[in-house]
Amino acid sequence: MSEPNIRTALPDDDEELGALDRATWSNLHAVTPRPQPPYRPFFDERHAPGEHLVAELDRRIVGYIRLVPATSLACNAHVRQIQGLAVSGEARGHGVGRALIRAAMTEARRQGARRITLRVLGHNTPARKLYEAEGFAVEGVLPEEFLLDGEYVDDVLMGRAL
Structure with missing residues (x-):
């Protein structure tokens, strides 16, 4: 598999991103119920293409x-947060997630950020290992923060300097 091309999303990507989001849904990383038709747009007032x-x-x-x-606080403007990462099933294990994380760190630096943070579910071992490999460290744990499929799951806060 070749290297992925990483670019900023465009409004025209809405349908393809929505389909990818639905195809990759899993309670390994999602705390919301599985999306059901009619599907909402991927982009909305809270999630713009440029993000x-x-x-x-x-x-x-x-x-x-x-x-x-x-x-939205001015005193926190130096921090960026990853609030979603998805890779299609056929592209997993080929460095796509790693390339996206590295591109996000580069973009965060370009925006003037000094830190980058994220939240990941405690039982999502593949994602946690990937983030750790990219220099993220556990900075806090909210024990049993979510009840998913009858099991309590920790919310793990991770971050790193840029």
């Missing part, structure tokens, strides 16, 4: 990462 980087292989979107300011 997303997409990975393309053969001109098809195979992954995305959402990068946003951690809060």
Whole structure:
């Protein structure tokens, strides 16, 4: 598999990103119920195209990462937060997630950020290992924060300097 092309999302990517999001839904990472028709648009008033980087292989979107300011506070403007990462099943294990994380860190630096943070479910071992490999460290744990399919799951806060 070749290297993915990483670019900023465009409004026209809405349908393809929505389909990817639905195809990759799993309670390994999602705390919301599985999406059901009629499907909402991927982009909305809270999630703009410019907050997303997409990975393309053969001109098809195979992954995305959402990068946003951690809060709207001026005193926190130096922090960016990853609030979503998805990679299609056929592209997993080929460095797409890693490429998206690295691109998000580069974009965060370009925006003037000094730190980048994220939240990941405690039982999502593959994602946690990937983030750790990219220099993220556990900075806090909210024990049993979510009840998913009858099991309590920790919310793990991770971050790193840029």
